[in-house]
Amino acid sequence: xxxxxxxxxxxxxxxxxxxxxxxxxxxxxxxxxxxxxxxxxxxxxxxxxxxxxxxxxxxxxxxxxxxxxxxxxxxxxxxxxxxxxxxxxxxxxxxxxxxxxxxxxxxxxxxxxxxxxxxxxxxxxxxxxxxxxxxxxxxxxxxxxxxxxxxxxxxxxxxxxxxxxxxxxxxxxxxxxxxxxxxxxx
Numbered sequence: 001x002x003x004x005x006x007x008x009x010x011x012x013x014x015x016x017x018x019x020x021x022x023x024x025x026x027x028x029x030x031x032x033x034x035x036x037x038x039x040x041x042x043x044x045x046x047x048x049x050x051x052x053x054x055x056x057x058x059x060x061x062x063x064x065x066x067x068x069x070x071x072x073x074x075x076x077x078x079x080x081x082x083x084x085x086x087x088x089x090x091x092x093x094x095x096x097x098x099x100x101x102x103x104x105x106x107x108x109x110x111x112x113x114x115x116x117x118x119x120x121x122x123x124x125x126x127x128x129x130x131x132x133x134x135x136x137x138x139x140x141x142x143x144x145x146x147x148x149x150x151x152x153x154x155x156x157x158x159x160x161x162x163x164x165x166x167x168x169x170x171x172x173x174x175x176x177x178x179x180x181x182x183x184x185x186x
Contacts, residue, residue, distance in 0.1 A: 031100065032098060033097065033098055034100065040101075044101065053117075055120070056117050056119075056120030058116045060116070061147065063144050063145065063148060065148050067163065069148055070145075070152065074149055074168070076142050076149075080134070080138065080146070081106070081146065084096065084130070084131075086107040088107060088167075088168035090107055090170075093105065099130050103129070106153070110151075110153040110154055111150055113151075122134050122143045122147055
């Protein structure tokens with residue numbers, strides 16, 4: 001039994017040291033202008049989801065989804081988020097193809113995460129992705145307004161829809177559920 005346990009420990013040690021050597025010797029590709037492989041995207045997003053599930057406090061948005069708060073969310077999104085996540089006039093992000101992994105286009109594909117998780121991501125950012133932590137640049141209310149916009153994008157009240165139409169063009173048409181499931185599989 002002792003030799004077996006020693007063999008397991010040595011094997012794990014070799015794998016860890018081999019992985020570290022592989023990385024520190026520069027064998028991992030680091031180019032940001034290529035599409036990540038499916039397995040890497042799946043592993044990374046699984047890690048992000050598990051981390052936010054573990055660390056994000058389940059807080060409730062203190063703001064109500066009023067027309068004014070949603071309009072403020074649109075303005076804040078345009079100034080702070082659109083460059084990476086797509087503009088409210090449905091134009092793709094100018095930088096999306098330059099990130100690895102590419103940031104999601106929230107106008108074409110609004111997040112379906114609960115508000116507490118979206119707020120946590122906005123507040124703390126995501127390491128190694130280019131998603132910054134906004135807690136030192138935006139107020140808590142401003143981060144909640146962006147969160148509110150993202151979580152209500154497919155169900156905006158008439159006043160907010162009218163503001164969107166008059167300032168940015170037609171409001172978003174969320175992907176059909178079958179289109180989203182098809183995209184998630186690829």
